[in-house]
Amino acid sequence: MKTLTSVSLSGGQGKSTLVYFLSRLLALQGFKTLVLDLDPQHNISTFLRVIVNPDEASIFEFLKGETTIESIYPVPNLDNLFIIPADDGLEVANDFLAASGMGIIRLRNQLNKLSQTHLDFDFCLVDTPPQKSQLCMTGIGSSDYFVIPAEPEVKGVLSLNRTLSAVNEIVASGVVHTQLLAILPFRDKWFGLNRSIESAAAIEQMSKLVDSSFILPSFRESTIPKKAISTNSTLADLGKPDLAFPFEQLVTKLETLKDERHLSTVR
Numbered sequence: 730m731k732t733l734t735s736v737s738l739s740g741g742q743g744k745s746t747l748v749y750f751l752s753r754l755l756a757l758q759g760f761k762t763l764v765l766d767l768d769p770q771h772n773i774s775t776f777l778r779v780i781v782n783p784d785e786a787s788i789f790e791f792l793k794g795e796t797t798i799e800s801i802y803p804v805p806n807l808d809n810l811f812i813i814p815a816d817d818g819l820e821v822a823n824d825f826l827a828a829s830g831m832g833i834i835r836l837r838n839q840l841n842k843l844s845q846t847h848l849d850f851d852f853c854l855v856d857t858p859p860q861k862s863q864l865c866m867t868g869i870g871s872s873d874y875f876v877i878p879a880e881p882e883v884k885g886v887l888s889l890n891r892t893l894s895a896v897n898e899i900v901a902s903g904v905v906h907t908q909l910l911a912i913l914p915f916r917d918k919w920f921g922l923n924r925s926i927e928s929a930a931a932i933e934q935m936s937k938l939v940d941s942s943f944i945l946p947s948f949r950e951s952t953i954p955k956k957a958i959s960t961n962s963t964l965a966d967l968g969k970p971d972l973a974f975p976f977e978q979l980v981t982k983l984e985t986l987k988d989e990r991h992l993s994t995v996r
């Protein structure tokens with residue numbers, strides 16, 4: 730199982746939207762995919778229509794080690810897609826993780842236990858909250874790779890820079906080995922055939938922060954993604970298959986990683 734964490738220290742940059750479209754695409758292509766919701770606002774659980782009551786197993790019980798497979802719910806009407814959801818009470822998990830000492834590797838340890846059961850997944854996608862909280866840190870600590878969505882505007886570039894520094898700091902601590910997989914310019918503004926001047930300048934700035942090979946084709950600003958989520962449709966169903974291109978590119982990157990793992994096991 731390869732774990733990919735969607736991370737950005739600012740809200741509204743596209744973390745949950747990215748996990749939503751990527752997870753559905755992976756599942757549609759036949760990859761057994763597990764989504765983890767580490768955000769007390771539980772947007773990705775809501776987007777995927779898995780709402781749990783406080784007395785039901787969720788990500789908090791999974792982190793505590795009280796449950797493993799009992800916390801995993803199938804996403805309705807979609808083969809291959811599963812989620813460990815969050816609920817309203819998740820905020821207290823920050824105190825639990827802080828008190829547990831090695832909170833940063835807590836999720837990774839729990840996922841290792843899961844992969845030793847009969848239930849293994851091809852990919853695990855982790856959605857994180859927008860602050861450098863314990864929940865966010867354990868999400869980064871669990872990952873093999875991370876992806877940062879960022880709006881191509883001044884705030885987005887600043888938030889990308891801050892997020893990259895925060896992850897680098899965590900990696901420098903030595904216990905976490907995650908690697909950057911990609912940056913997704915999110916809500917890229919175009920007017921007809923032209924990209925807005927602000928978007929173009931911001932994407933140029935982004936390519937000064939990371940090698941341009943990490944920058945995905947952008948996710949264009951549109952009202953369709955919100956509609957797709959609320960009506961449980963695909964972007965293609967709503968007549969905008971092109972919008973899915975950045976996520977298709979991410980799937981290609983992830984498939985390459987899977988093949989690499991396969992080759993290294995064969996050798």
Ligand SMILES: Nc1ncnc2c1ncn2[C@@H]1O[C@H](COP(=O)(O)OP(=O)(O)O)[C@@H](O)[C@H]1O
Pocket residue numbers: 737739740741742743744745746747772859916948949950951952954955
């Ligand atoms: N292509 C798009 N263009 C414009 N808005 C979008 C697009 N895709 C998603 N959104 C909206 O952007 C907002 C923020 O996205 P979200 O994924 O919730 O960010 P985060 O998880 O980082 O807080 C949501 O209201 C979502 O509906």
Ligand SMILES: [Mg+2]
Pocket residue numbers: 744745746768772773857
């Ligand atoms: Mg979110």
